[in-house]
Amino acid sequence: MTKISKSAYSVELARLQIELVKLQEWVKQTGHKVAIIFEGRDAAGKGGTIKRITEAMNPRICQVVALPAPTEREKSQWYFQRYVSELPAAGEIIIFDRSWYNRAGVERVMGFCTDEEYKEFMRSCPEFERMLVRSGIQLIKYWFSVSDEEQERRFQKRLTDPAKQWKLSPMDLESRKRWVDYSKAKDDMFAHTDIKQAPWYVVNSDVKKHARLNCISHLLSLIPYKEIAREPVILEDRPPQRGYVRPPLADQTFVPEVHKQMV
DSSP: OOOOOHHHHHHHHHHHHHHHHHHHHHHHHHTOEEEEEEEESTTSSHHHHHHHHHTTSOTTTEEEEOOOSOOHHHHTSOTTHHHHTTSOOTTEEEEEESOGGGTTTHHHHHTOSOHHHHHHHHHHHHHHHHHHHHTTEEEEEEEEEOOHHHHHHHHHHHHHOTTTGGGOOHHHHHHHTTHHHHHHHHHHHHHHHOBTTBOEEEEEOSSHHHHHHHHHHHHHHHSOOOOOOOOOOOOOOOOOOOSOOOOOGGGSOOOOOSSOOOO
């Protein structure tokens, strides 16, 4: 397979990000509600894709939710309860970087939930999601799929990259040993939760740049947005600044200029 060049990738990503801004304005104007779930194996490229989606968007409209492990109080609540408060209001896009599907994945594989809790999740999750859709939320679910060989290559790369070593958590290292268990858990999850109202969309992520472009293109195709005409912005001449004397620069503490502008 021929990989996209860096220049072609940059041009296409910039084009898609402009479309995402148009989508954002349409969502704001129409009061549309969008919840996007990103799930998949460790090192599958979910975070990189989320970053490319959000970096040009208004964080007041498009927000990322990445909840930590539940507290003891949250563990005693209805399982979906802590996620409900994070759902979008009118004019919002909420991206779940991991979601309630933790129960069908890591909790199931690592034994963090009981068999009965797992079975109840599989029974109730489809009904919970149908209820969200009926309430007016557009629910979009992505699963990032990466091959065993490519995941291992990325794990090995993280070992030698100081900027990425923090990504190798004890949970990541343990999941690396349980490839087959996670595969079975994913298959069971799809069998129960790949519903017509909110189907799973699988993103082949062995090539990160391809995965990002494909996912963003697909996301844009799912939402019937239109470009919203905006009032032109006019920068008027600034009025004369009278009566202001700047304090002496020596009275201010400046950051040392380790990197200086070259003349």
